Amino acid sequence: GENVEQHPSTLSVQEGDSAVIKCTYSDSASNYFPWYKQELGKRPQLIIDIRSNVGEKKDQRIAVTLNKTAKHFSLHITETQPEDSAVYFCAASGLGNEKLTFGTGTRLTIIP
Amino acid sequence: GAVVSQHPSWVICKSGTSVKIECRSLDFQATTMFWYRQFPKQSLMLMATSNEGSKATYEQGVEKDKFLINHASLTLSTLTVTSAHPEDSSFYICSARRLADEQFFGPGTRLTVL
Numbered sequence: 001g002e003n004v005e006q007h008p009s010t011l012s013v014q015e016g017d018s019a020v021i022k023c024t025y026s027d028s029a030s031n032y033f034p035w036y037k038q039e040l041g042k043r044p045q046l047i048i049d050i051r052s053n054v055g056e057k058k059d060q061r062i063a064v065t066l067n068k069t070a071k072h073f074s075l076h077i078t079e080t081q082p083e084d085s086a087v088y089f090c091a092a093s094g095l096g097n098e099k100l101t102f103g104t105g106t107r108l109t110i111i112p
Numbered sequence: 113g114a115v116v117s118q119h120p121s122w123v124i125c126k127s128g129t130s131v132k133i134e135c136r137s138l139d140f141q142a143t144t145m146f147w148y149r150q151f152p153k154q155s156l157m158l159m160a161t162s163n164e165g166s167k168a169t170y171e172q173g174v175e176k177d178k179f180l181i182n183h184a185s186l187t188l189s190t191l192t193v194t195s196a197h198p199e200d201s202s203f204y205i206c207s208a209r210r211l212a213d214e215q216f217f218g219p220g221t222r223l224t225v226l
Contacts, residue, residue, distance in 0.1 A: 034215075043205060043217040044156065089155060098144055098209060102155045 002027040004092050006103030013080050014111050021106045023090035024072040030092040033073045034100070035064060038087045047088075048075070077108075085110045115139050116208050118218030125196055126226055133191045133221045135206030141186035142208035146215065147179075150203045162189045196225045 003026040013019045025033075031052035036044035050057045050064045050073065057064050061080075066073040077084055090103040115138040125131050135145055144163050148156040160168045160181050168181035180192040189208075193200055201224050207215040 036217075041220075041222075043219045046214065046216070049214070099146075099158060099161060100215060101158075104155050 002030060002092055002094065002099075002101040004090060004101050004103045006090050006106060008106060009104065010107045010109070012109045012111055015080055015082060017080055019075075019077045019080055019084070019108055019110075021075045021088055021090070021108070022072060023074070023092075023103050024070075025092040025101075026071070027092070027094055028068075028071065029094040032093045033064070033066060034091050035062075035075050036089045036091065038089065038105075044089060080110045082110050082112055084108060114210055114214075114216045116206065116216050116218040118206055118221055120221060121219060122222040122224075124224045124226065127197050128195055130192055130194045131196055131223060133193075133204055133206075133223075135189045135191070135208070135218050137187045137208040137210075137216075140208070140210050142210065143186060144209040145183060145189040146207045146209070147181060147189075147191050148205045148207065150205060150220075152203075156205065159191075193223065196223070198225045201225045 006023045034049035035047050037047045038044040048059050048062050048064050050066050061078045063076040088106045091100040093100045117136045119134045147159045149159050150156050158171050159174045160170045162168045162181050162183040164183045164186050170176045178194055183189040203220050203222050205220040206218045209215050
């Protein structure tokens with residue numbers, strides 16, 4: 001089955017700087033890659049996603065890049081703010097496979 | 113749109129009792145719902161995939177007789193933890209699949225078994 005690795009596990013960034021979180025996946029058939037933000041005790045919230053027919057997607061301060069050849073994708077957050085502090089999870093699923101396989105999570109802390 | 117509710121938000125029960133958790137998609141029909149378990153400071157682990165009108169598909173290592181899943185309608189799935197024990201204490205989260213591959217999560221249920 002699919003295996004998703006996520007790095008780093010913790011990340012501290014000065015407010016205003018950029019944060020990058022990276023994930024790799026094992027199944028070359030995977031074609032959908034969402035990113036979720038989870039605050040303590042709350043539900044995961046979809047913040048951005050990308051499909052395999054696209055190399056990059058941007059939504060305001062958040063962007064995701066996908067390299068299908070290398071089987072890795074990354075989340076980029078620019079101009080970080082204190083409210084960006086949370087745990088971020090990447091995930092992957094394949095064509096016809098509804099299951100999402102999650103990465104291990106990255107605890108992002110924005111230092112004021 | 114794409115709101116998923118879960119009830120109860122927290123529950124405390126005695127060891128040996130059963131607990132039922134409901135997951136509802138409020139403004140869309142979900143042919144597929146998913147149940148996850150999340151331990152503190154860990155990732156979401158898929159327990160089972162629930163399709164309306166059919167038996168749930170359980171992940172390897174998840175006891176189907178202990179975690180009973182019913183998906184009676186396009187907007188409701190239930191998870192029953194039978195004969196709960198302290199090691200079942202966890203944060204249980206459901207999600208509902210709307211279009212394409214998008215999954216939207218419920219707020220979660222924190223189960224504490226004494």
